[in-house]
Amino acid sequence: MxxxxxxxxxxxxxxxxxxxTGLDPVSPHQDRYLWTDSFAVCxxxxxxxxxxxxxxxxxxLRLVDQVHHTLGRHREDDTREGWISGLSEEEGRLHPxxxxxxxxxxxxxxxxxxxxxxxxxxxxxxxxxxxxTRWMHALNRVSAVTGDxxxxxxxxxxxRSAHAAFTYRHxxxxxxxxxxxxxxxxxxxxxxxxxxxxxxxxxxxxxLQAAAARERGGSPLPGLGAEIAxxxxxxxxxxxxxxxxxGIGGLLSDAARISQLMMPGNYRYGSLLxxxxxxxxxxxxxFAESGCLHLPAGHRxxxxxxxLAIGLAGAGEMHGGVRKNPERYGRGSNIPHQLRSLTAYLxxxxxxxxxxxxxxxxxxxxxxxxxxxxxxxxxxxxxPGEFLSV
Numbered sequence: 217m218x219x220x221x222x223x224x225x226x227x228x229x230x231x232x233x234x235x236x237t238g239l240d241p242v243s244p245h246q247d248r249y250l251w252t253d254s255f256a257v258c259x260x261x262x263x264x265x266x267x268x269x270x271x272x273x274x275x276x277l278r279l280v281d282q283v284h285h286t287l288g289r290h291r292e293d294d295t296r297e298g299w300i301s302g303l304s305e306e307e308g309r310l311h312p313x314x315x316x317x318x319x320x321x322x323x324x325x326x327x328x329x330x331x332x333x334x335x336x337x338x339x340x341x342x343x344x345x346x347x348x349t350r351w352m353h354a355l356n357r358v359s360a361v362t363g364d365x366x367x368x369x370x371x372x373x374x375x376r377s378a379h380a381a382f383t384y385r386h387x388x389x390x391x392x393x394x395x396x397x398x399x400x401x402x403x404x405x406x407x408x409x410x411x412x413x414x415x416x417x418x419x420x421x422x423x424l425q426a427a428a429a430r431e432r433g434g435s436p437l438p439g440l441g442a443e444i445a446x447x448x449x450x451x452x453x454x455x456x457x458x459x460x461x462x463g464i465g466g467l468l469s470d471a472a473r474i475s476q477l478m479m480p481g482n483y484r485y486g487s488l489l490x491x492x493x494x495x496x497x498x499x500x501x502x503f504a505e506s507g508c509l510h511l512p513a514g515h516r517x518x519x520x521x522x523x524l525a526i527g528l529a530g531a532g533e534m535h536g537g538v539r540k541n542p543e544r545y546g547r548g549s550n551i552p553h554q555l556r557s558l559t560a561y562l563x564x565x566x567x568x569x570x571x572x573x574x575x576x577x578x579x580x581x582x583x584x585x586x587x588x589x590x591x592x593x594x595x596x597x598x599x600p601g602e603f604l605s606v
Contacts, residue, residue, distance in 0.1 A: 456492065513578075535559055538552045
């Protein structure tokens, strides 16, 4: 993915985010949330690469530090203290992701003796696998842009600890995953499996493995071959089609990264890419017919739609690449045809972006109730290069 251009409104959004969450200026109370912060790190890297202003690089690295020292440690209202990994203070600073990272939800995690409440669970802390993969990716991008091998090592350590905790062997013999674990990864909070978690894991791990292969010098990085094989097993036969815009956007973002992993002339991901694009096309057809984008702002969730806009930007990049090189995916591949079909939906991404750039629509409660995640993902939509890069 290219560097993109310097976008003034993106700078405004990220400045507002930094001020309101205690990033800049630094506040004693830092409001950290793993999903939002993962996108924010990529945004600051994008702004650094586009403008050359090292202040954005500083903010990206500061945000990494704040996430690790906030979400890598127990909550202030918890009787437990220190790193959630159980490591000593010194070892925890060296390996801040060894125990995973908290989501950053407002309420404490559900107690072992507390009955599940589906509504309440959305507000209770713990660990989400698909948030952890976003952070692995963000750390990988920090390493790529800054040349800091520690971030790649932390991403790999996070992959290994998260994989060990979230995956398990079902009595049927199949490898499966839990959707949500508790803060110290000792018990599942939601046992069902996320629809795209295994795909996210496979693509993210593969990106980390590729980055490790390019790394020269420094300490050797442990491989993720066994973890990648597990995710390939879970992915096999998976049904990924969804009409949820955030889910479709995630599929397209994964597709953009798979496409990059296939460079140059590496076709072993071709079948996977075809299946992901097929699922995305099916979902886009349903979503386009739903009429959701004709609703007023008060009935729409910006961050879910913006996830789709980001993914469609990746689809546009892929189509541009195949136009320049028609044999990019090998002779006889169905991928160029799929990418041509996707171009019919590219205007949806622009329509979503223009809708939420309208300040009146950002006055709706559906925007203000999720202000930080909406701000950051709108900023990503304006210049998604770093987020979509492997």
